[in-house]
Amino acid sequence: MSITIIGSGKVGASVALNCSMKELDDILLLDVVKGLPQGEAMDINHLLSERGIDCKVRGSNDYAEMTGSNFVVLVAGVGRKPGMTRMDLLQINAQIVREIASKIVTYARDAMLIVVTNPLDPNTYLALKATQMKKNMVMGMGGMLDLSRFKSYIQEATNVSRSSINAMVISEHGENMLPLVRFSSIGGIPLQHFISEEVADAIVEKTKKVASEVIALKGATIHAPGNAVARMIEAVVKNKRSVIPISTLLEGEYGENDVCIGVPAIVGANGVEKIIELKLNDFEKSVFTKGITSVKDAIRSFSV
Numbered sequence: 001m002s003i004t005i006i007g008s009g010k011v012g013a014s015v016a017l018n019c020s021m022k023e024l025d026d027i028l029l030l031d032v033v034k035g036l037p038q039g040e041a042m043d044i045n046h047l048l049s050e051r052g053i054d055c056k057v058r059g060s061n062d063y064a065e066m067t068g069s070n071f072v073v074l075v076a077g078v079g080r081k082p083g084m085t086r087m088d089l090l091q092i093n094a095q096i097v098r099e100i101a102s103k104i105v106t107y108a109r110d111a112m113l114i115v116v117t118n119p120l121d122p123n124t125y126l127a128l129k130a131t132q133m134k135k136n137m138v139m140g141m142g143g144m145l146d147l148s149r150f151k152s153y154i155q156e157a158t159n160v161s162r163s164s165i166n167a168m169v170i171s172e173h174g175e176n177m178l179p180l181v182r183f184s185s186i187g188g189i190p191l192q193h194f195i196s197e198e199v200a201d202a203i204v205e206k207t208k209k210v211a212s213e214v215i216a217l218k219g220a221t222i223h224a225p226g227n228a229v230a231r232m233i234e235a236v237v238k239n240k241r242s243v244i245p246i247s248t249l250l251e252g253e254y255g256e257n258d259v260c261i262g263v264p265a266i267v268g269a270n271g272v273e274k275i276i277e278l279k280l281n282d283f284e285k286s287v288f289t290k291g292i293t294s295v296k297d298a299i300r301s302f303s304v
Contacts (some may be wrong), residue, residue, distance in 0.1 A: 003233065004028045004066040005107065007075030007099055008037035009049075010060065011116065014226025015073055017044055020055040022230055024237050028066055029059045031076070051167040056200065063103040070103055071233055074127060077117035079220050089118050094302045097123050101130035109133075112271050114232055115140045115247070116225060120173040122298035123246045125260040135249040142173025143245025143262035144228035145221070149210050150179045153203045158194045160186055167191075169207070169245055170262045170278070172291030173211045177262070178284060179204045232267060241268035248272045254280075254288065261295050 003019055005012045008031035016027045037059030039254060044057045066072065077093040097117055104113065115124040124140030131138070146169040155162050164187045164234035171178035181200045184191040192200065214221050235242040245264050250256045253263065253275045264276040280288060 002026050002028065002069050003071040003073065004030060004069040004111070005073045005075060006066075007029045007074070007077065007105075007117075008033070008040050009079075010220055010222045011225050012073075012075040013040045013044070014222050015075060015116070015164060015229045016040065016142055016226075017047070018059055018226040018230035019233060020044060020048055020053060020057055021051075022234055023053055023055055024230065024233050025070070026055055027057045028061060028069065029057065030061070030066060031059070032061060041238050061230060063107055066103075066111075067107045069108045071114065071236075072108050072111045073114045073116060073229055073233075074100060074104075074123075075116045076100060077123075079118075090122060090298055090301060093117050093119070093123060094126055097126050098130055101127055104191060105131050108283075111137075113138045114238060115230055118173075121247050121260050121262070121295045125249070125295070125299055126302065128249060128260065131170045135251070136273065138249070139232065139265075139267070139272055140173070140260060140262070141225065141228050141232065141246025142177075142247050143169055143264075144231060145225050146173060146177050146179070146207065146262070147245055148224045148228060150184075150203070152211075153206050154184065154186075154191065158186060158204055160194075168264055168278075169266065171288045172294050173247065173262055174291075174294070175208070176287060176291035176294050177208055178287045178291065179207045180278070180284065182281070183278060184283075235267040235268060236271060239269040241266050241273065243276065245266075246272065250275070255275050256292055259292055259296055259299065261291055 003025050008029040031037040041057040041059035077096050088291045115127050120140045120142035128138040150167050151165050167184035168180045245262050247260045247262050265272050268273040
């Protein structure tokens, strides 16, 4: 098996590092910038060598080298600048996704595709339609990144071990994300047992706003996205059948069709094996519906 990462900037390099540290497979870093993927590959290989990890990372500017890849991670695109929303990026990055989709169809048609390029949900939909891959073979990373942030704030509020926290975030990877307090727990005990409603509301708001804060402070989120993608690939490689939030195509689930958005799913050797439909209350439904509307509006703004 092999993993190709298209886009060798900070996030792409983080994906490569996290995947190789988990020893998931050999990795190809691709980028249009001459020297960048080669340099990142050298740097990561030096670390892996000292750690005694035998995964190999190489860099290239030639898309043909991804021929036969089992996974393609699409990271390439313009990053968010301070003050920008994810939707501000749509028109620029949609064109990049289209161009790369044609390369994927040419060289790695049978690969599993993981989309990281923002705005995440519309671009996951665009990549799925442009490549015409099976729906189980295409998934977006957003929910896993949002989940990592949600867990972090739960830990801060409760001061328990991070290993005891289970949580869930669904809906749009953006302004209409939905951290689900009702479906989160600590050691199997509902989260509401540990925190007040006011604290829960504060955690949700922090989770929704923190991306812009990180971008304002350091320019981009890097480490958490790298880990999120590696967790998704690990679920497939090891057939873990993990229940994790991913952006995937809905075909009647949650009463919606022809849209990619974050939902919990079982991810294993066959990719997206099953979408799990949660019984949302009225408030949760209203936020989820806003997310659906936002993503569908974005999808309508470009022709697939």
